[in-house]
Amino acid sequence: MKNILLASHGTEGALAAENKVLEMCAPGVRVTHLLVIPEFWKDMLGDDWLNNSSTRKRFEHYLEMELSRETNGHLRRVRDRLSKTSADSAHEVVLGKPDQCLTDACEQSAYNLVVMGSPRPKRSRGLRSQMMTRHVTRRLKTPLLVVPHPCG
Amino acid sequence: MIYTRKSPALLMMGLIMLGIWYLFESGLLSGYIGHLGGAKYKYTGEIATVPLYFGIFSVAVGIWQWQAKPREGHLDYYLSTVAGAMFILLIAMLVRWFLAPEIAVASQALGKIGNTGKHLHTILGLNYVVLGILTGIIIVNVFKIPGWAENGVRLSRLGLKTGVILLGTLYSAAELKNLGGLSIVMIGFFVLGSVGLVLWIGTRMKIPSSMGGVLSAGMGVCGVSATVAAAPVVQAKSVEIAYTIGTILLWGVGCMFVFPIVGHLLDMSHVQFGAWAGTGILNSAQVAGAALAYQPDGIETLKVAEIFNITRVLVLPIIVLWLAVWYVKREEVAAAQQVNVARVTFEKFPIFVLGFILLFALSTTGVFAPANHYKGKYFGNTTESGFKQENLLSHEQTAQLAEESSKIQRQDRQQALQRLIDHGKVMSIEDDDVLRGLINAKVLSKEANKTLKKAHKSVRHTAKKIKAFRDWITWLFAFGLVGLGMQITVSAMRQAGGQPAIIGGIVGAIKAGLSLVVVMLFISETV
Numbered sequence: 001m002k003n004i005l006l007a008s009h010g011t012e013g014a015l016a017a018e019n020k021v022l023e024m025c026a027p028g029v030r031v032t033h034l035l036v037i038p039e040f041w042k043d044m045l046g047d048d049w050l051n052n053s054s055t056r057k058r059f060e061h062y063l064e065m066e067l068s069r070e071t072n073g074h075l076r077r078v079r080d081r082l083s084k085t086s087a088d089s090a091h092e093v094v095l096g097k098p099d100q101c102l103t104d105a106c107e108q109s110a111y112n113l114v115v116m117g118s119p120r121p122k123r124s125r126g127l128r129s130q131m132m133t134r135h136v137t138r139r140l141k142t143p144l145l146v147v148p149h150p151c152g
Numbered sequence: 153m154i155y156t157r158k159s160p161a162l163l164m165m166g167l168i169m170l171g172i173w174y175l176f177e178s179g180l181l182s183g184y185i186g187h188l189g190g191a192k193y194k195y196t197g198e199i200a201t202v203p204l205y206f207g208i209f210s211v212a213v214g215i216w217q218w219q220a221k222p223r224e225g226h227l228d229y230y231l232s233t234v235a236g237a238m239f240i241l242l243i244a245m246l247v248r249w250f251l252a253p254e255i256a257v258a259s260q261a262l263g264k265i266g267n268t269g270k271h272l273h274t275i276l277g278l279n280y281v282v283l284g285i286l287t288g289i290i291i292v293n294v295f296k297i298p299g300w301a302e303n304g305v306r307l308s309r310l311g312l313k314t315g316v317i318l319l320g321t322l323y324s325a326a327e328l329k330n331l332g333g334l335s336i337v338m339i340g341f342f343v344l345g346s347v348g349l350v351l352w353i354g355t356r357m358k359i360p361s362s363m364g365g366v367l368s369a370g371m372g373v374c375g376v377s378a379t380v381a382a383a384p385v386v387q388a389k390s391v392e393i394a395y396t397i398g399t400i401l402l403w404g405v406g407c408m409f410v411f412p413i414v415g416h417l418l419d420m421s422h423v424q425f426g427a428w429a430g431t432g433i434l435n436s437a438q439v440a441g442a443a444l445a446y447q448p449d450g451i452e453t454l455k456v457a458e459i460f461n462i463t464r465v466l467v468l469p470i471i472v473l474w475l476a477v478w479y480v481k482r483e484e485v486a487a488a489q490q491v492n493v494a495r496v497t498f499e500k501f502p503i504f505v506l507g508f509i510l511l512f513a514l515s516t517t518g519v520f521a522p523a524n525h526y527k528g529k530y531f532g533n534t535t536e537s538g539f540k541q542e543n544l545l546s547h548e549q550t551a552q553l554a555e556e557s558s559k560i561q562r563q564d565r566q567q568a569l570q571r572l573i574d575h576g577k578v579m580s581i582e583d584d585d586v587l588r589g590l591i592n593a594k595v596l597s598k599e600a601n602k603t604l605k606k607a608h609k610s611v612r613h614t615a616k617k618i619k620a621f622r623d624w625i626t627w628l629f630a631f632g633l634v635g636l637g638m639q640i641t642v643s644a645m646r647q648a649g650g651q652p653a654i655i656g657g658i659v660g661a662i663k664a665g666l667s668l669v670v671v672m673l674f675i676s677e678t679v
Contacts, residue, residue, distance in 0.1 A: 040394075
């Protein structure tokens with residue numbers, strides 16, 4: 001496996017996928033970390049109409065900063081972990097539908113393997129934004145490794 | 153940056169509007185209008201004018217958008233919103249004039265439901281408002297908002313705010329005083345109650361302070377709007393924001409459908425339903441939606457509900473300040489931050505409420521209708537004030553009233569009736585009120601009561617400007633709500649979950665149930 005795409009955005013399932021990729025790291029292996037910010041964040045103003053534009057802008061700015069802080073945290077963690085291995089690494093952050101972004105990334109570059117975590121078990125904390133969808137199973141032409149969730 | 157998208161869409165929408173107008177004017181729609189209700193069909197006046205004016209406007213701007221090369225600047229920015237605004241308007245037209253009446257025809261064909269005495273579409277509130285919002289939700293979730301319409305769809309907020317401002321013309325001072333007092337008591341109790349309850353349950357469930365803060369604002373005050381205002385103040389995490397907004401949107405949309413059904417089943421008055429929706433529905437957009445869903449062809453319910461909405465939004469800066477102080481005290485990490493009271497108050501103050509107050513103040517001066525108007529109607533028994541001499545009671549009618557006057561016990565009623573008999577018309581607004589009481593008491597015969605009702609109607613006049621405002625308000629709310637429907641995505645609602653969903657479910661259900669009980673027990677049918 002020379003060219004691995006790791007799809008991770010810091011959930012428990014994604015951390016398991018990161019661990020699996022770290023096991024595969026060896027000289028000559030290149031790991032590309034794909035982090036997708038789900039596009040539903042664009043709709044988080046919902047049907048608010050009472051606030052004035054300054055309040056809405058303040059909220060948008062705050063949310064952007066929050067997402068940026070979280071994203072940078074995930075990127076830093078993955079970068080630090082990969083830097084301790086002998087593999088090369090690259091990082092890509094995109095905004096969109098997670099499954100669509102994954103298939104797009106695979107169409108743009110030739111990966112040998114895609115590694116991702118399992119969907120989180122029901123009732124556990126987290127956003128509803130799955131990457132492992134029917135769209136992925138139908139469209140993805142690269143071998144896919146789905147790492148079991150640590151909670152089973 | 154150039155905002156205008158080069159597209160023939162606006163031109164095509166303009167041509168569709170003109171097509172509707174032409175089909176109607178040429179009589180080609182007559183058969184279909186007959187199917188939708190014939191003489192009972194209420195929208196012929198609108199179809200004869202609205203699509204013509206907006207069609208011409210859309211075609212003119214549409215040709216420019218499609219063919220001209222826009223230059224960077226204010227004109228480009230403002231004209232880029234036209235396509236989206238006309239997109240919403242076209243949907244509102246189609247739903248109001250054709251889809252909703254079609255559903256009503258189908259529902260009437262099914263007959264009345266059980267012993268409710270109402271048709272299915274009335275009970276379910278399937279009118280142009282609900283169908284318009286639903287259409288908006290379907291468009292954004294199934295087809296996505298086209299790029300050329302995105303800028304204009306945001307204008308729906310402006311539509312709703314303008315609607316509320318114009319609503320200020322329709323209140324009499326007495327109405328506003330009574331409704332304002334009622335809303336302060338109800339909102340004060342339920343807002344503070346639900347904010348406190350969320351914080352209390354949150355502490356028991358050991359949720360983070362930031363989550364408790366943002367959730368309490370959303371559940372207590374005005375839904376998504378309060379969440380948006382409070383999230384930065386209590387430093388909510390992104391997942392907490394997603395959970396809260398998802399929960400509130402899901403609850404709000406659910407309530408918008410459930411509340412009118414319950415209201416119809418309980419046969420609530422407009423005041424009762426408006427007060428209940430204004431208190432029990434979490435999200436402010438759905439308060440307006442539910443009020444119009446309950447009474448699609450009048451705005452009495454909307455007037456009550458919007459006073460409650462305004463009270464809620466006026467409470468918002470206070471709650472945000474409270475949460476800011478609460479959060480700073482609770483979280484050591486934020487202790488270094490100072491709560492800037494002036495900035496929070498200024499930023500969160502809803503400026504459009506000033507417009508509402510201004511128009512209300514203007515209406516009390518008699519600019520739009522005589523200052524003593526009540527619900528847009530005013531008293532006038534002289535030719536100058538609109539009384540028609542042919543409406544004077546006939547000799548036979550006054551004779552019958554004189555004959556039956558002995559049945560009346562109360563002196564004020566006897567005196568008011570005597571003045572009516574002497575002059576052939578109601579002599580004062582006080583007499584009019586007394587005589588209406590006499591009609592409701594059903595002391596006199598049916599024929600005599602009919603005469604009294606005629607006398608009452610002939611001295612009550614609708615101000616033309618007020619009628620125009622009513623029409624504008626209806627369209628602005630329809631426009632705004634269809635547009636807001638286009639901003640409710642399933643992906644956002646799907647984020648409902650976690651502890652906020654549990655706490656939200658508990659507090660939302662308590663708020664809706666308890667406010668229903670309070671409204672049914674303590675609020676009379678009129679104000």
